[in-house]
Amino acid sequence: MFRQLSRINTAKQFLISIGLIVLVAAGCFIASGFIEYKVVAFILLLTVSLIAIVFNILPVLVAATLSALIWNFFFIYPLYTFHIGSTEDGVLFLMYFVIAFINGVLTNRIRKIEKQAREEEEKAKTVKLYNTLLNSLSHELKTPISTIVGATDNLLAEQSKLSTENRKELIENISVAALRLNQQVENLLSMSRLESGFIQPKKDWCDINELVYDVVNRLEQQLKNHKLTIIIEENLPLYKLDYGLMEQVLYNLLYNASIYTPPYADIFIIAKNNAEKIYQLDTATANHSEIKREKNYLTILIEDRGPGFPKEELEKVFDKFYRLSNSKTGGTGLGLSIVKGFVEAHQGTIVLENVPHGALFTIEIPAETSYINNLKNV
Amino acid sequence: MYNATILVIDDEVQIRRLLEITLESNQFNVASADSAKDGLRIAASHPPDLIILDLGLPDENGHSVLKKLREWYTNPILILSAQSNEEDIISALDNGANDYLVKPFRTGELLARIRSALRSNATEDNNPIIDCGELQINLAARTVKKNNELIKLTATEYKLLSLFAQQEGKVLTHQYLLREVWGPGYINQSQYLRVFIAQLRKKIEADPNRPAYIITESGVGYRFIAKE
Numbered sequence: 067m068f069r070q071l072s073r074i075n076t077a078k079q080f081l082i083s084i085g086l087i088v089l090v091a092a093g094c095f096i097a098s099g100f101i102e103y104k105v106v107a108f109i110l111l112l113t114v115s116l117i118a119i120v121f122n123i124l125p126v127l128v129a130a131t132l133s134a135l136i137w138n139f140f141f142i143y144p145l146y147t148f149h150i151g152s153t154e155d156g157v158l159f160l161m162y163f164v165i166a167f168i169n170g171v172l173t174n175r176i177r178k179i180e181k182q183a184r185e186e187e188e189k190a191k192t193v194k195l196y197n198t199l200l201n202s203l204s205h206e207l208k209t210p211i212s213t214i215v216g217a218t219d220n221l222l223a224e225q226s227k228l229s230t231e232n233r234k235e236l237i238e239n240i241s242v243a244a245l246r247l248n249q250q251v252e253n254l255l256s257m258s259r260l261e262s263g264f265i266q267p268k269k270d271w272c273d274i275n276e277l278v279y280d281v282v283n284r285l286e287q288q289l290k291n292h293k294l295t296i297i298i299e300e301n302l303p304l305y306k307l308d309y310g311l312m313e314q315v316l317y318n319l320l321y322n323a324s325i326y327t328p329p330y331a332d333i334f335i336i337a338k339n340n341a342e343k344i345y346q347l348d349t350a351t352a353n354h355s356e357i358k359r360e361k362n363y364l365t366i367l368i369e370d371r372g373p374g375f376p377k378e379e380l381e382k383v384f385d386k387f388y389r390l391s392n393s394k395t396g397g398t399g400l401g402l403s404i405v406k407g408f409v410e411a412h413q414g415t416i417v418l419e420n421v422p423h424g425a426l427f428t429i430e431i432p433a434e435t436s437y438i439n440n441l442k443n444v
Numbered sequence: 445m446y447n448a449t450i451l452v453i454d455d456e457v458q459i460r461r462l463l464e465i466t467l468e469s470n471q472f473n474v475a476s477a478d479s480a481k482d483g484l485r486i487a488a489s490h491p492p493d494l495i496i497l498d499l500g501l502p503d504e505n506g507h508s509v510l511k512k513l514r515e516w517y518t519n520p521i522l523i524l525s526a527q528s529n530e531e532d533i534i535s536a537l538d539n540g541a542n543d544y545l546v547k548p549f550r551t552g553e554l555l556a557r558i559r560s561a562l563r564s565n566a567t568e569d570n571n572p573i574i575d576c577g578e579l580q581i582n583l584a585a586r587t588v589k590k591n592n593e594l595i596k597l598t599a600t601e602y603k604l605l606s607l608f609a610q611q612e613g614k615v616l617t618h619q620y621l622l623r624e625v626w627g628p629g630y631i632n633q634s635q636y637l638r639v640f641i642a643q644l645r646k647k648i649e650a651d652p653n654r655p656a657y658i659i660t661e662s663g664v665g666y667r668f669i670a671k672e
Contacts, residue, residue: 248548268530268663270618271635273642279653280660304635310530310663436635 079121083129086113091136103141107162110137114166118173126174130166137162195386202399206250210243217243253400256314257386260407267308267411271436274302274337274364277309281316282335288321291329299338303435305364311408318401319368319427327372327424336367340430366429374420383418448562449473449490453483453509454498454524459547463496466551472558480504484512491517494562498524499536507539514540520561524549530663537617537664544615560613574609576670579648579657581609590648600625601644608658608668617665641666 074082090113094106101109110133118126135148138159143151150156217236220228228236259265275298282294316335323333340363375383384406386399409416414431450472452463460476467474475492477483480501487495495513499506506523513521523536523544533544542561545554572584580589583606588595597605603625608616622630622637630636645652659667 244548270663271638273638275653276638276642276660280662283654304638308663313662438635438639 074121076122076125079125080128083117083121083125084132086117087129087133087136091133091140095140098141103137103143104158106141107137107158111162111166111169115169115173118170123170123174126170127167130163130170134159134163134166203254207247210247210250213243214240214247253404256404257400257407260404260411265311265407265411267311269306269308269433271304272307272309272312273304274298277312278316278335278337281313281320285317285320285324288324289333292324292327293330293332295332295334297334297336301437302337302339303362303437305362305431306434306436307364307412307431308408311411315405315408315429316366316368318405322401323368323370323372327370332371332424334367334369336365336369338365339363339435340365361432362435364429364431364433366431367426368429369421369424369426371424374423374425375418377420380418380420384416447471447473448493449475450558451483451487451492451495452476453478453480453495453501455479455500455502456498459498459524462551463554466554467558470555480506480509484509487513487517491519493519493565494558495519495521496524496558497521497541499532500526507535510536510539510541520565522557522561533664534617534619537615538619542614557613564612564614574612574670576609576612576657578650579670581606583610588648595647597644597647600640601647604640604644605648608666609670612668612670615661615665615667621665 087110090109091106094101094109098106114126114130114133117129138148138150139146142155142159150159217240220236221233278296278298282289282296320333320335327333342361342363344359344361384402386403406416409429409431412431412433414429416430417428419426419428450467452460452467452474454460454463454476455478457478460478464474464476475486475490477486480503483495483497483501486492495517497506497510497513501509506525510521510523520542521540523533523541524547525532525536525544526547528546533546536544543557545557572582574581574583578591580592582588586602586606588597588602588605604621607621607624618634618637619631622633625640626633626636641658642652645655645658648657649655657669659669661667
């Protein structure tokens with residue numbers, strides 16, 4: 067809240083400070099029959115201190131000066147003059163002035179130090195993230211590059227000594243490494259698109275059946291040892307989504323499932339519509355019966371019969387460059403954060419939970435729908 | 445059959461060499477250019493049977509090179525692109541490119557696309573019967589047979605299928621299909637296309653969920669593949 071208040075522009079800060087002092091002073095003035103003028107000084111000092119907590123130094127100093135003058139004019143005898151009768155009051159007035167100023171300057175300095183500390187902390191966090199990125203990247207990019215460089219060296223230098231079998235294996239290694247490198251670059255490109263806020267979903271009508279099978283067919287090799295079950299609700303409407311982004315979401319999730327579950331493990335893909343009826347109060351009958359509109363969500367569940375996720379890491383898996391402590395090599399830790407980013411670009415949500423014998427990802431995306439089954443005979 | 449000549453316009457020497465080696469070892473004649481200027485000059489002086497054009501040339505935007513070529517060049521043009529930007533691809537197809545490949549591409553895929561483009565360019569005879577494996581489309585009689593049995597298509601389904609079959613191997617964009625089948629007023633009504641593609645697949649594909657004829661080109665359009 068303080069940070070929000072301190073973002074108010076300076077002109078408004080002046081107005082609010084002056085207004086507050088005048089208001090508090092007026093209150094004290096009305097109550098001056100019950101409270102002594104020395105107590106009024108403390109109340110005004112307190113007000114200045116509160117202002118100093120949230121506002122800039124200049125409005126605080128103005129508030130301090132103004133409150134000192136008001137206190138002198140309205141509360142110190144003789145009233146309604148800036149003249150101060152007794153030496154004691156003169157000393158009090160001077161002290162008031164100095165304390166109010168010190169108050170303002172000190173809180174301001176504390177805030178400056180806090181800001182600096184916050185910036186340093188953020189910088190440290192960035193450096194840490196950067197280091198994680200570098201470690202992860204240099205490993206994930208350099209492994210395939212090393213494979214390619216090593217294999218080509220072998221092929222070029224010792225061609226005569228290599229058996230046909232080894233030659234073939236080296237060439238296959240180059241091919242696999244290049245594809246892996248390409249996948250990493252794709253991920254990095256997606257991530258940088260997300261980071262730059264460049265992702266604007268290009269929404270168009272999508273046939274979810276087509277989308278799901280398209281991804282599954284592309285992953286045919288990866289999934290050939292798994293038991294895949296696809297359940298798509300009958301008469302699912304068309305949804306307005308970005309086909310390319312959704313393809314990437316499903317691809318990354320299924321690819322992960324294929325890597326992190328043992329062979330022959332079950333993987334389920336379930337797609338269904340979730341309609342939220344929004345009712346409107348019918349003023350005539352006072353019934354909530356009239357449906358104002360329906361908000362449709364596309365729900366996609368991807369469940370696997372794998373080892374699940376360590377409980378304490380469930381929250382972190384969507385973080386950038388986060389990799390499970392026991393994870394195998396082969397990823398940059400970007401796959402799931404890209405999934406989350408693309409789902410959120412659609413204003414959707416993704417939740418991961420452990421279920422008996424596996425893990426479950428639940429995606430919910432609000433989207434415009436279209437049912438046009440009545441076109442069959444056109 | 446004579447050896448077709450292919451002009452490669454790409455500024456990267458490694459890609460050029462890769463294409464030259466791949467194409468020459470598959471009995472194509474290859475000419476190559478490393479800039480838009482050279483490419484346009486060679487295309488004009490020795491018109492090739494097909495042009496492979498990289499969109500990211502240093503001296504001129506690939507789209508503008510494509511437009512200049514299309515002012516007079518009618519043989520197939522295949523686009524190479526470093527990024528799979530859907531808008532870029534759609535605009536290239538709208539400007540007359542026959543097909544596109546995103547780097548890195550597999551050479552097998554490249555050769556298949558080249559052969560398909562050259563084939564459909566060559567078959568401008570007026571044979572009304574298009575044979576694609578189990579599927580036989582008779583444009584004169586407006587009938588479609590699957591495994592020698594007539595299948596019933598609605599008028600719109602037939603229009604869609606015949607459009608695909610006449611441009612076998614070519615990527616047809618969503619907008620193009622909507623304009624040709626439903627009319628210019630429908631180019632943003634892609635829900636029609638989705639529904640009819642799904643219906644058509646149910647009727648012609650052996651497994652509609654693993655289509656072999658009508659292939660989805662994510663975010664761009666569809667491609668019809670005639671199984672041999």
